[in-house]
Amino acid sequence: MLGKKAVPVAAEQARILAGTEIHGSINSQGVLEINGRVEGAITHRGRLLIGRTALCLSDIRAEVLEVAGEVRGSVQVEARLEILATGRIYGTVACGRLVVREGGILNADVQIAEAQAAARPAPRPPLAVPLGAADPEGVPAAPEGNAAPVPESSGGIVIPFDGSPPLRAAARAMGQAPAAAVPAREPGPPAEAPVHEGLTG
Numbered sequence: 792m793l794g795k796k797a798v799p800v801a802a803e804q805a806r807i808l809a810g811t812e813i814h815g816s817i818n819s820q821g822v823l824e825i826n827g828r829v830e831g832a833i834t835h836r837g838r839l840l841i842g843r844t845a846l847c848l849s850d851i852r853a854e855v856l857e858v859a860g861e862v863r864g865s866v867q868v869e870a871r872l873e874i875l876a877t878g879r880i881y882g883t884v885a886c887g888r889l890v891v892r893e894g895g896i897l898n899a900d901v902q903i904a905e906a907q908a909a910a911r912p913a914p915r916p917p918l919a920v921p922l923g924a925a926d927p928e929g930v931p932a933a934p935e936g937n938a939a940p941v942p943e944s945s946g947g948i949v950i951p952f953d954g955s956p957p958l959r960a961a962a963r964a965m966g967q968a969p970a971a972a973v974p975a976r977e978p979g980p981p982a983e984a985p986v987h988e989g990l991t992g
Contacts, residue, residue, distance in 0.1 A: 809844040826860075843877050856886075858895075866899075 803821040807813065811827030819835045826842035832850045833839070839853040845860030856868045858878035866872065868886035876894035884897070887904040891897055 807845075809842070841878070 804823075805819065805821070806824045807827045807829070809826040813827065813829045814831060816832040817823075817829065817834070819833075819837075819839075821837045822840070823835055823837070824840040824842055825833075825845045825847065827844070828846045828848075830848045833847065833852070835851075835853040837853075838855045839851070839857070841847055841856070841858045841860045841862055843859045847860070847862045848864060849862065850865040851862065852867045854869045855871050856866065857873045857875065858880055859875040860877070861879045861881075863881045865882055866880060866884045866886070868884075870886075871888045871890065872884065872886040873890040874880060874892060874895035874897055876892045878892075879896040879898075881898045882900075883902075884899045885902045885904075889901065889903060
């Protein structure tokens, strides 16, 4: 067991074995794997791995952190924090990216970097369509009444369309889409005048 003082770890890859206890801060870089018990701050530049048998009662600052053991304290990760299936974190977490595998436990106040939150697409606002204008799919609005829609080049003339041949030809000439034809009502026989028989005297 080491006393409470800073333990520099300068190797490119180092490992703290299970059964080892460190009481004090750790400053390291490269790749560091912790499988023992640490009570003290950990500052790491590089990839930090907390093994299954590890218990860290620590405030941790690292670039990349993978947790398969238990961490209690404040965790700040510049890039990626991954909690594996056997990993547990209790305390506070601030990171650029967070991944929690199935079975992992995260019981902490979590803050994700603003850059990642800003990368999420914003919801699209509803499209306002003026009354009588074409909808977003390009389908023209239905004309009012029984009038066929008229292109702007026609000068704004509206021809009521009742299905008769002269109006159908005029609608084609003006480029209008004719509305549904309404058959003309045939005239019936004239109504007979009622006959009143005169009174006999």
